[in-house]
Amino acid sequence: MTSDMPDVSGTAGAGEAAAAPGDPSAATARGGVEAVSCTGLAHAFGETRAVDGLDLAVREGEVFGLLGPNGAGKTTAIRCITTLLPVPAGMVRVFGHDAAKERMAVRRLLGYVPQQLSADSGLTGRENTALFARVFDVPRRERAARVDQALAAVGLADAADRLAGTYSGGMVRRLELAQALVSAPRLLILDEPTIGLDPIARTGVWEHINAVRAVTGMTVLVTTHYMDEADQYCDRVGLMHRGRVRALGTPAALRRGLAERQGADRLPTLEDVFRDVAGSGLEDHPAGGFRDVRSTRRTAHRVG
Numbered sequence: 001m002t003s004d005m006p007d008v009s010g011t012a013g014a015g016e017a018a019a020a021p022g023d024p025s026a027a028t029a030r031g032g033v034e035a036v037s038c039t040g041l042a043h044a045f046g047e048t049r050a051v052d053g054l055d056l057a058v059r060e061g062e063v064f065g066l067l068g069p070n071g072a073g074k075t076t077a078i079r080c081i082t083t084l085l086p087v088p089a090g091m092v093r094v095f096g097h098d099a100a101k102e103r104m105a106v107r108r109l110l111g112y113v114p115q116q117l118s119a120d121s122g123l124t125g126r127e128n129t130a131l132f133a134r135v136f137d138v139p140r141r142e143r144a145a146r147v148d149q150a151l152a153a154v155g156l157a158d159a160a161d162r163l164a165g166t167y168s169g170g171m172v173r174r175l176e177l178a179q180a181l182v183s184a185p186r187l188l189i190l191d192e193p194t195i196g197l198d199p200i201a202r203t204g205v206w207e208h209i210n211a212v213r214a215v216t217g218m219t220v221l222v223t224t225h226y227m228d229e230a231d232q233y234c235d236r237v238g239l240m241h242r243g244r245v246r247a248l249g250t251p252a253a254l255r256r257g258l259a260e261r262q263g264a265d266r267l268p269t270l271e272d273v274f275r276d277v278a279g280s281g282l283e284d285h286p287a288g289g290f291r292d293v294r295s296t297r298r299t300a301h302r303v304g
């Protein structure tokens with residue numbers, strides 16, 4: 001925690017997690033339930049089996065990266081976990097709460113930064129964040145302070161009263177982070193938080209996530225296409241392909257495992273691991289499909 005990083009821990013679950021920030025094994029050792037548990041999760045759109053028997057366990061306190069190419073099923077899985085999509089088959093639990101039957105309990109525990117733009121360009125940063133504080137039932141008397149804390153935690157204190165429409169792409173992403181943090185979630189879910197951002201803005205987003213996490217001990221579940229970011233920032237990753245997790249572990253262990261299997265003289269990258277896991281099937285879902293272009297352009301538009 002840096003001295004200029006205010007506390008955004010609020011009340012929900014911050015105390016127990018703060019005992020061992022960033023240490024997932026310690027969190028599990030405290031006997032806490034898993035932050036997210038998916039068992040046999042399946043979700044189809046017509047004939048398309050977007051998620052197809054997903055098993056996944058995210059430990060309390062860790063940063064877990066769900067990686068995969070376009071169409072792997074990451075967003076669909078995330079939307080089931082956040083209760084935005086139903087759970088037609090299998091089981092999803094968030095801190096022990098059944099996402100199918102206890103939707104409000106699940107929603108109260110999490111903050112969600114979707115891929116799509118969630119900030120209103122016609123409102124200031126402060127107004128946008130205050131709106132989320134109201135929607136997420138932050139007690140009225142705490143709202144102003146919590147909004148200030150959330151904006152300061154993402155480095156937007158000085159820009160709080162500017163219209164979001166004047167923000168750069170990186171600032172918009174950090175504002176969306178503040179919106180998700182204002183309710184002091186125990187679980188922060190981010191769907192491709194850095195897509196379309198330049199390297200400096202990408203680093204900025206991650207630094208703010210990690211600074212808040214160091215204070216609150218919140219669990220982070222993030223989807224990304226960027227293997228380098230996953231390698232650098234995630235405690236563990238799940239490599240998802242065709243609706244399922246095909247490999248799971250710390251980035252280092254996955255890379256070492258491939259090096260041992262291949263007898264390689266250099267340590268492979270996470271991307272090498274992914275190509276090994278997904279094999280030639282990766283070409284079935286080439287990057288740059290309409291949906292990916294659309295989301296990248298949406299973000300790029302904010303930058304312009």
Ligand SMILES: Nc1ncnc2c1ncn2[C@@H]1O[C@H](COP(=O)(O)OP(=O)(O)OP(=O)(O)O)[C@@H](O)[C@H]1O
Nearest residue numbers: 045048050069070071072073074075076077291292
């Ligand atoms: N609303 C929808 N209607 C129909 N098909 C959908 C819908 N949403 C997703 N799909 C399909 O489900 C599959 C999984 O999509 P999903 O968005 O979950 O993948 P993803 O891994 O998040 O991809 P991306 O990285 O491009 O966001 C894809 O084949 C996609 O075209």
